[in-house]
Amino acid sequence: MTEAIHFDPLAPEQREDPFPLLELARREQPVFYAPHLDLWVVTRYDDVLKVLKDHRTFSSAGALLSRKSALPAQAHEVLAEGWPDMPYIIDVDPPLHDRIRGLVVRAFTPRRVAEMEPRVEAIAGELIDGFAHEGRADLIERFAWPLPLSVLGEMLGIPHVDLPRLHEWGQDWLLLQQERPTDEQVSHARGLVEMQRYFVSALEDRAREPRDDLMGALMAAREDLTVPEVAGVPLDLMVAGHVTVTRAIGSALALAFAHPELREQLADPERAPLAAEEVLRLESPAQGLFRRTTRDVELGGRALPAGARVMVHFGSANRDDAVFDDPDTPRPQRDALNKHLAFGKGIHFCIGAPLARLELRVALPMLLERLPNLRAADEPPQREPIFFARGFRKLVVEWDA
Template sequence: MFFSATLGAWVVTRHADISAVVADTARFSSAESITVGAATMPPEVVTALMDGYPLVPSLVDNDPPAHTRFRGLVSKAFTGRRLAEKEPSIRALVDELISGFMYEGQADLFLRFAHPLSASIIAAILGIPREDISRFRRWSDDLTTVLAAHGPVENQVAAARGVVDFQRYLASALEERKAAPREDLLSDIVTEGQGMTPPMSMAELVSLLMQVHFAGHETTAGLIVGGVELLLNNPEQLQTLRNEPDLIAGTVEEAVRMVSPVHAMFRTALEEVEIGGVTIPKGAHIRIVYASANRDEARFHEPERFDIQRPDVKKHLAFGHGLHFCVGAPLARLEARLALEALLRRLPGLRLVPGQKPGFLRSVTVRRHESLEVAWDVQALPAER
């Protein structure tokens, strides 16, 4: 436990302490859980955002009973039955994307595979046309810039305008679904949201969808790319997986632990409370570092070692814990499993391109590569058709 003047928050790093904080919703609020500690938003950005809908709390940054209302709107889309129905289409998309670059011999795995895969899947669930996915990628980057308050003010203002465009797109799609519902999450959300007491406002629905979209592809893309990097940097584990393909589920879980795509979030103390022997005052902001908890030597044996057969791997906190356990965790696990299986099967001699220094997304909550160059043996592939 320590106080960070830069973040203006107490930082919690141990597995046991973080588990206690996230389980105690009566004393620790999730309001502003993705924005507290970020740099102050410039007034020009605030002005630009006023042209759209207010960024109201919805799923991640909310407490009961409001959180329960929002979670109920999206949870049905990620049940085991619905995901089992989607597995064939996800598998087909994985193969389609790989086929698009497999004879090139080298590719940026994030740009060519992980991001379009996760973005296309969440778009299909929401009901977004595939031709609009590139716009959503840009808007997602804009949202990240606004929340992180990063870069020159003029860039932040441009990003804020992009966020407003994002909101207007979603609001228009919701209005269309009101008039003519379809078999998609947008229709489910607007229909059920309007039937609640009180009805969900458009600002609430738009904020919810922005969170679902962002969480549904940025974190999973980060998991896929990070998982590949871990396997290629640990050839003995890679060989073990090739020898025993049934270890894929454990491989994904260990990758989630080590990558920790959501590396940290925030809470606010609702009363004076003690954490790890330190007294935290009422109203204090708290940064819970999942990435640290997932490498806590008091919880995991040799936590810095990548071990696809780790027996207690599911004790990690990468998907959160308790009330805010990630509603999309089953989908993330499914996507990562199918992606890793196909990449290892279809790209012989898969390896990292030496000398690269991939950067990471600038975010106070999400950790993912901005690129990862890989290569493979084209000569070992069947003749191109």
């Protein structure tokens, strides 16, 4: 069958607005193959749910792997200096997944998250204090990156001075999963190995001298997991837990500028939680992630061979009118809102969702209150160049200082 859908998520018009094409796909070819990415893209809500709920057929090994070709030998040599088999919770199947997830559940408790609320407020407030008098700023650089990064750093017990390095290494890890020129891949591999060493050494410190931070709690609860197996957890939390919140903050503001009613709701601490949830549905910071089929399987009328790479498109599922009426319009009061899949579903459901929700419900009303008449500046925003993500890398705004 020829593919009717020309999926090119990095082309400027699709990057800006991928939704008309995804709507066409849901109608005409709900599961389609994108040869240049070697991906079967799943666009309807029901099919996305089927994939997420059947982890035996749709393996998560390689869930982050968005490149099609193998890494060059030099990158493998660099990775061999670290822990090439370090398991990352998002990227492994049961039974190892259950052991690691169990560890995270024991250490990353609701109490630990709830205790962060005053700190999230304080950190957000201090960041805004740093630029409120300026009247104009790139909100991504000044706020949307540093907030979730600092919050996670504090929870894990990472000294503040180390955060910029971790941010860079986190980018290396994500970029290593993508198609890049060879020399860049070697340098991204170096960044990942540095990050692995950083966390292995931080956990070993806590083995010698227990500490009451999240890394200390992970070591205390580790049972028979080895230190490198545990080290994948803070590494994953650090990366999964800040880029996504960064994107959500930027997308919430851009939507608020375009939709006055949504803006009012985001500015009101009482109504902000639902409004933020509607932003996540509409703009899904992780537009899609990946799976690999373990057997031949039929999905959405197509026959997928064993070993096929699949992209579960949360962003498309979240605008499927079979589930969400008038899906492109922000309506935080909609009945089906709690069905959105921006945090996934099934065994890999986002373990950081309570923290992300806390950060958004604190940060968004605070920004809109403390920066009066906040608005888009004349400088055009820049989108993030990652094809399975949706967010901004630069969003310049102005306000009445």
